[in-house]
Amino acid sequence: MSDDAVNNPHDRFVRRFLGEIDQVRQLVLWRLPPEVVAELDLDTIAPAKQSFVDQTLRESLSDLVFEVALAGGGEALVVLLFEHKSTPDAMTSFQVLRYIVGVLDQRQRDSLPLCCVIPIVLYHGVRPWNVARSLPELIDAPASLQPYVPSFTMPLIDLSCCTDEELRTESLFFAYMSLLKYIGRDELPERLPELLRLFRKLLPPATGLSSLETILRYLVSGTDRVTRDQLRTAVADALRIEGESLMPTIAEQWLKEGIEKGVQAGVEKGEWIGRIRTLQEVLSRKVDSVESLMSLQVSELQQLAGDLSEALPKEGR
DSSP: OOOOHHHHHHHHHHHTTTHHHHHHHHHHHHHHHHHHHHOGGGOOOOOOOGGOOOOHHHHHHTTOEEEEEEOOSOOEEEEEEEEEEESTTTHHOOOOHHHHHHHHHHHHTTTOOOEEEEEEEEEESOOHHHHHHHHHHSSSSOGGGGGSOOOOOOOOEGGGOOOOOTOOOEEEHHHHHHHHHHHTTTTHHHHHHHHHHHHHHHTTTTTTTHHHHHHHHHHSSSSSSSOHHHHHHHHHTTEEEETTOOHHHHHHHHIIIIHHHHHHHHHEEEEEEHHHHHHHHHHTOOOOOHHHHHSOOHHHHHHHHHHHHHHHHHHHO
């Protein structure tokens, strides 16, 4: 896994919950057409063998590539390729094409038969996906040349367009989807108590504490929409049973340390983001949104600010 994947809280969270095969299965059932699902033996879904994914792909995809046998039997299988986006990216279809070719190239090198690769893009930005979803949209070619442009179906899960009613289905999968939908929205503080109570109810006892910690860390590092007090209050309410709070045994110590660090990191991030946006304005460059910059780690923001500072003498002040 690349450093960017490790440092991006959204990627880290998505990789964590898609590490649970049940959640992968639910995602496939939810968004692939019934006739496609009927061709797959979903009981066989498993992380793809590393030999299927070369080093370049492994740095980008990590545990987001899965293999599944066909329902009709035999040795044929499908590779499920999951790509995650928190902001619209017009080059996604080109990136996905490279991933597909890379997976098939690796299978050929391993003397394995080529197979179908189904790419699924999970997007949870605040605004609806408004950029290209296919290569023909990226390549400006006259109609007579369009047959020479690679084309494939790329299912896009746009959580910004999913209604609350659709996501309120009482299942762990839809709880994860709801958290991803609201992580960058102003409505998060309002939704958070209900979401945490749902997680507390649905998380399996054996792994519940670990999963809860992952969720809390995501709330600290992945958003600036909730304050320290709002998060503390929501967690205390969600972990209360028959009038007795489980905070001391489950979350109090983590909150004491983790939120303090998260708040400090948020303050530091804000300072670097302000500096970066000012430098971009001075250099007459595109000014990145606060949302996109918030997804970066402090070290990445420092590097970006340094690069912009070095560009000042070259471009004039």
